[in-house]
Amino acid sequence: MLKKLKLAKAYLEHGDDLAGALVPDDAVVVDAPPDGARPAIDAALDGRYEPAAELLRQQREQRAWEDRDVVVAGLGRRALAAPQWLDAWRQAQPDDPDLAVVDARRLVEQAWEQRSRDDASQVGPEQLRAFHETLAQATERIQQAIDGSPGDPVPWALALRHARGTETDRATFDGYLDALKATDPHHYGARYEAMQYLCDKWFGSHEEMYDFARASVEAAPRHARVQSLLLDAVLEHLAVDPSALASDPARVEEAIARAQGFVDSAPDAGHHLTAQTRNVLARVLFHLERHREAYEQMRLLGPYATSYPWGYWGDAREEFLSHRRHVVTLAAGTS
Structure with missing residues (x-):
């Protein structure tokens, strides 16, 4: 009191x-x-694909992979509710690799929405059926995005998330990681998806997740966004175990310091x-x-x-x- x-x-x-x-x-x-993507997203919601196509082309040519990942995610989510602009893009430029990656993101987002965030034991058979059917549709689009944009890590991030949903075997998963190293080995989005595959609630363990996150941050430049991955691992552990923060205080402090170091070094990002x-x-x-x-x-x-x-x-x-x-x-x- x-x-x-x-x-x-x-x-x-x-x-x-x-x-x-x-x-x-x-x-x-x-x-x-x-902020720079708002005109493209607003145009897409109005049914015009051209500004989005131009923005993604520029980002691909400039190899602005972190920015591209965020824009693709935003466009993919918005295409779930308003797909008309994506249909128009598909009719005009069916082989555009930027269309392929946005469409793949849309399908992957749709699949996970169908499944829901619930624990696997709480997901019904109809949800699981829709989930796997949509992931099957996404397979070809992800491959088109990979083939159409060599050196681009964004499709590999989708492939890693897809691998989790389809329960892909570890050897194939490791092959995806090897392919990622040949594009952008420090790409945050792809590393985050790989960490999810390795966490305890999917196909690994808490320690395997932490080991992967630590190896990722130690190999990356201090200003790279992936420096926050160790904190993501702490959060993932915390989400399933409220006592997680007490299990290794030094690791938690390192995770906070690395994440803080990233945001402090990127004031204009x-x-x-x-x-x-x-x-x-x-x-x-x-x-x-x-x-x-x-x-x-x-x-x-x-x-x-x-x-x-x-x-x-x-x-x-x-x-x-x-x-x-x-x-x-x-x-x-x-x-």
Whole structure:
């Protein structure tokens, strides 16, 4: 009771100032597209594919793989609800490798939506049937994207996610990783999908997941986005075991330091590359009861919530806002 009274007093003294430094709740958006991609995405929603096709062509030629991965993901998700522009692109340029990768992403997203995020034991037979049928449709499109864009790691990220859904054997998975090394060995999206394959709830173990994540960050430049992968492994473990943070404190601290190092070294990278890392930092720091640090990540995030990690615990936007409110209250108590 005394602790609650102290928190209430601290909030009255400092809470308004802390809350006032955050963007209003109604300004928060989930998975906001890159600023430079907004015209292309808006045009796609209006039924015009040309701006998206041009943007992806430029990114492919410039080998801007991290940006391309985010744009492909955004376009693929939006094509689920409004596919007309993708149909028009398919009629006009059926062999375009950029069309192939967006269409492949659409199909993979559709498959996972059909399956849902539930534990395998809670997924019904009709869901699983639809899931595998859609993944089967995606197979050809992923291969077209790989063949049409040599050196591009984005289709390999899709292949690795596809491998998880189709329960691909370890030898084939390892072959995908070898192919990834020949494109961009430090590509975050592909490394993240490989880490998921190796985690305990799929085909590996917590330690195998951690070993892969650590090897990935140690091999990569300090400014690379993949430096946040070890923190992703911590979050993945935390999502299934609330005591995970206590199992290896040194590893958790290393993960936080590497993720923080990435966002500190990339101040101009754009929210589409740094926001997810800050969201994961905020969640992990909250669980560590480092509330002032968690609050600082929330402040720096501004309106940019991301579906990962918050979607693990429910509706992403509501989870983000709920945790933000808790963080303000608890951070006020440390002021």
